Amino acid sequence: MESTLLIIGAGVAGLTAGCYAEMNGYPTTILEMNDTPGGLCTSWRRQGYMFDGSVAGLAGSAPGSPLYRLWEEIGVAKYCPLHYGDNFGRICLPGNRTVTVYTDIDRLEAHLINEFPAEAKTLREFTGALRAVLDLDIPFSDARGWEAVKQGSNTFFSSVAHLPVLLKYGKLTIRQFAARCNDPTLVTVFNNLVHFGGPDVPLLTVLLPLAYAHRRMAGIPRKGWLAFARAIERRFSELGGDIKYQAKAVRLMIADGMVRGVILADGTQYYADRVLSAADGRFSQSLLLGKAEGDTRQPFRPEDLSDQPAQVNIGVAEDLSATDGPVTYILPDSFPAAGREHSKITVHNKYYDPDAAPIGKSALTTFLDSDYRWWKEVAADPTRYQAEKARCANLVIDVIGRYHPGFRDKVEVADVSTPLTRERYTGNWMGAMQARKPDANMIKAILQGKPRYAYQGVHGLYMAGQWVEAWGGITTAAQSGRKAVQTMCRHDGKQFIAAKA
Numbered sequence: 001m002e003s004t005l006l007i008i009g010a011g012v013a014g015l016t017a018g019c020y021a022e023m024n025g026y027p028t029t030i031l032e033m034n035d036t037p038g039g040l041c042t043s044w045r046r047q048g049y050m051f052d053g054s055v056a057g058l059a060g061s062a063p064g065s066p067l068y069r070l071w072e073e074i075g076v077a078k079y080c081p082l083h084y085g086d087n088f089g090r091i092c093l094p095g096n097r098t099v100t101v102y103t104d105i106d107r108l109e110a111h112l113i114n115e116f117p118a119e120a121k122t123l124r125e126f127t128g129a130l131r132a133v134l135d136l137d138i139p140f141s142d143a144r145g146w147e148a149v150k151q152g153s154n155t156f157f158s159s160v161a162h163l164p165v166l167l168k169y170g171k172l173t174i175r176q177f178a179a180r181c182n183d184p185t186l187v188t189v190f191n192n193l194v195h196f197g198g199p200d201v202p203l204l205t206v207l208l209p210l211a212y213a214h215r216r217m218a219g220i221p222r223k224g225w226l227a228f229a230r231a232i233e234r235r236f237s238e239l240g241g242d243i244k245y246q247a248k249a250v251r252l253m254i255a256d257g258m259v260r261g262v263i264l265a266d267g268t269q270y271y272a273d274r275v276l277s278a279a280d281g282r283f284s285q286s287l288l289l290g291k292a293e294g295d296t297r298q299p300f301r302p303e304d305l306s307d308q309p310a311q312v313n314i315g316v317a318e319d320l321s322a323t324d325g326p327v328t329y330i331l332p333d334s335f336p337a338a339g340r341e342h343s344k345i346t347v348h349n350k351y352y353d354p355d356a357a358p359i360g361k362s363a364l365t366t367f368l369d370s371d372y373r374w375w376k377e378v379a380a381d382p383t384r385y386q387a388e389k390a391r392c393a394n395l396v397i398d399v400i401g402r403y404h405p406g407f408r409d410k411v412e413v414a415d416v417s418t419p420l421t422r423e424r425y426t427g428n429w430m431g432a433m434q435a436r437k438p439d440a441n442m443i444k445a446i447l448q449g450k451p452r453y454a455y456q457g458v459h460g461l462y463m464a465g466q467w468v469e470a471w472g473g474i475t476t477a478a479q480s481g482r483k484a485v486q487t488m489c490r491h492d493g494k495q496f497i498a499a500k501a
Helices: 012-024 067-072 105-115 119-130 145-169 176-177 184-191 206-213 225-238 281-287 372-378 384-405 419-424 440-445 474-491
Strands: 005-008 028-031 043-046 051-052 088-091 097-102 218-221 242-244 249-255 258-264 268-272 274-277 310-316 327-337 340-349 361-370 411-417 461-463
Touching: 005 258, 012 028, 012 067, 012 145, 012 225, 012 274, 012 474, 043 225, 051 310, 051 361, 051 411, 067 474, 088 184, 088 206, 097 105, 105 119, 119 145, 119 184, 119 206, 119 274, 119 310, 145 206, 206 218, 218 225, 225 242, 258 274, 274 474, 281 461, 310 384, 327 384, 361 384, 372 384, 372 419, 384 411, 461 474
Parallel strands: 005 028, 005 274, 028 242, 088 327, 274 461
Antiparallel strands: 043 051, 088 097, 249 258, 258 268, 310 361, 310 411, 327 340, 340 361
């Protein structure tokens, strides 16, 4: 008789783990506290406009990448059409000067050198680093025996070939690289290449996504991120899996050092031979196990968390579809919002999705840097909390209005969520977007050791998701769910099986 499995959380990691568990003969039930799948990979509508909880791209999401098989196996390639943009974004500088970060490297190099001819040497180093990682793919293989040896050798030699660029740009931050530029405007451009995380992350965190975008292997769901989650949910259901919505897990049932099942908030008990938590890491390792935080296997410190932004969504009666990519507006003067001073905003436009807004209108999203603890203090006064959310929306509308006269009069929807909203909806501790922030030294993070998907001390308990990995992201979460099931199969003496949808 096959071992039964309960998965806590129907985010990307949980859904992916569910698919592979069913492929490998584990009758699986996913317990999700909300009434829809996806976690942060979700969408919602306000007065005819659709807004997304994510603006990321899916690494390796096209034929030619080893990772594409992942998206084929969990149903994304079959059930979720993707969009591939021609630019990584535009940076609008004071004085109406615009720099476009094209996904085509040759075009990007020519454009940047034309804009900053005196900085050609530094710019060629940047685009040279981009070309150096173009054929670098995230390893993805289930090979065994001699085939595994051959693939391992290929991966090793590929890693050695890429080692210089990995060592150099895996620990050199964007800010440090930008400091080589003499032109302060180009420094500003480099420091605003990333939409999250700021300039103190490794330059490699820009190089790799740009390389995937150049190869047209970083797609965005055309119909919204909830459609992406629904695609994996569909694959899981077709494989025979079951999802229980509005089923919030609060505690594990453990006896004689073995997991026995899960207790829900309403007292319902689900029994199983295995449990995999794909929920928030702090919740999984403390509350779920009934442990004090000091007894967990890794520390949870607020200063280690990734971005906790406020999200401002705008529905406007204006066709902005000609703006084919995110736009970062660098402001001559900063403005206060969400407890921080902001000298820029980045506006994401769902121009590629005809269902995101009524004909002739546009759905826009901006993330404002903020802090969970500030919002927590503000929320103690509900009136002030609502006023601060309205303040965020008004200031974003004012900034966009500087570049689009009459914009405010055309706004039909202003929808604002905060880190408190994310924490309530997803369970992510302090509303963090991607668990921990990227290590300033990516090579150090890689060398810290493989993630431990099996929880030591409780037989049959596994964990997956961004909190288990060295860094976060949607692709990371999906891979984590797959690897956790591979670990489970290895422990049970089963050959791991994966099949395309």
